[in-house]
Amino acid sequence: MHELSVALSMIEGIADSAARDGFERVLAVHVRVGALSGIAPEALRFSWKLASAGTLAEDSTLNIEDVPLVVFCERCGSERKPRPASGLICPECATACPIIVRGRDLQLVAVEVPE
Amino acid sequence: MKYRVVSIEQNILRKNDALAQGLRARFAASGTLVVNLLSSPGSGKTTLLQETLARLSRRRRVGALVGDQATDNDARRLAASGAPVKQITTAAECRLDADMIGRALDGWEPGRLDALFIENVGNLICPAEYDLGEDLRIVLFSVTEGEDKPLKYPLAFNTAQLALITKIDIADAVGFDRDAANASIRHVNPGVSILETSARTGAGMDEWIAFVETLIDRKTAAREVSVR
Numbered sequence: 514m515h516e517l518s519v520a521l522s523m524i525e526g527i528a529d530s531a532a533r534d535g536f537e538r539v540l541a542v543h544v545r546v547g548a549l550s551g552i553a554p555e556a557l558r559f560s561w562k563l564a565s566a567g568t569l570a571e572d573s574t575l576n577i578e579d580v581p582l583v584v585f586c587e588r589c590g591s592e593r594k595p596r597p598a599s600g601l602i603c604p605e606c607a608t609a610c611p612i613i614v615r616g617r618d619l620q621l622v623a624v625e626v627p628e
Numbered sequence: 629m630k631y632r633v634v635s636i637e638q639n640i641l642r643k644n645d646a647l648a649q650g651l652r653a654r655f656a657a658s659g660t661l662v663v664n665l666l667s668s669p670g671s672g673k674t675t676l677l678q679e680t681l682a683r684l685s686r687r688r689r690v691g692a693l694v695g696d697q698a699t700d701n702d703a704r705r706l707a708a709s710g711a712p713v714k715q716i717t718t719a720a721e722c723r724l725d726a727d728m729i730g731r732a733l734d735g736w737e738p739g740r741l742d743a744l745f746i747e748n749v750g751n752l753i754c755p756a757e758y759d760l761g762e763d764l765r766i767v768l769f770s771v772t773e774g775e776d777k778p779l780k781y782p783l784a785f786n787t788a789q790l791a792l793i794t795k796i797d798i799a800d801a802v803g804f805d806r807d808a809a810n811a812s813i814r815h816v817n818p819g820v821s822i823l824e825t826s827a828r829t830g831a832g833m834d835e836w837i838a839f840v841e842t843l844i845d846r847k848t849a850a851r852e853v854s855v856r
Contacts, residue, residue: 522641526638530634551756609817611819619757621640623633623635626632627629627630
């Protein structure tokens, strides 16, 4: 539900990069969104249109890489993907795995800009 | 069109994280324990806090910031305790963030506080993502909510140091399954402390208050060491 403020923070991050890396327009944006980030990709797409209007990223394509939840299972000694809505339970041995390896990501990865 | 790729690789919430670190330094300097309360709407955050402020303010300087999308009803309820309280109205936003806390503190002079309680917006998803510079994050979970709630909202329960089960006085009436609830909490956070409370009957409140006071003493002592 805070997708609009996330989209506005992305614009800020892109504007900082524009000043640093010397570009004035953005064609596409790549973000990474974890399953536990609380962000709904469709709501982020909708918010992106609103937040980018009138900025250097207007009409840019938003590419969202979904990152699944991955935990570290201490009993199995390896990384596991819990089943949906099973919390942080190892799907192999049913142990609770509080160590979240991936899935909290909310990352501005890169932009594509005109040559 | 020919294009080039510019790598950015940064956390989108990095600004919040930086502001939260600033708040943490500010609270360390004043020796103020900060407690962030998360729960769904209706779990009893305000009732717990009313009772907590009333009990603690006999011996300690405590205050509260209260986040809601609309109304200042909760702040008015809490102010009845006599403790300094300020409402943060978030409008469209579903959670408090570090910037809102910073701005609320700037216009507020409650004096030095031993403890500041932050009642977040009732929501178990978004607030879990936002660091407010707190020392202690607690998640409230009432006996009417369904024992599998921690499995549905793992991050809120995973990032908390204490889970408070509230409204324990009506547990039998609503068929609350204590073992199932504890098991789901432990599934997402095996090491978390769990306390059963009822702000209405006072059950578990002495333990809760003692827990907070231990942390207040620790925080005050840390400040005294750094001042010296």
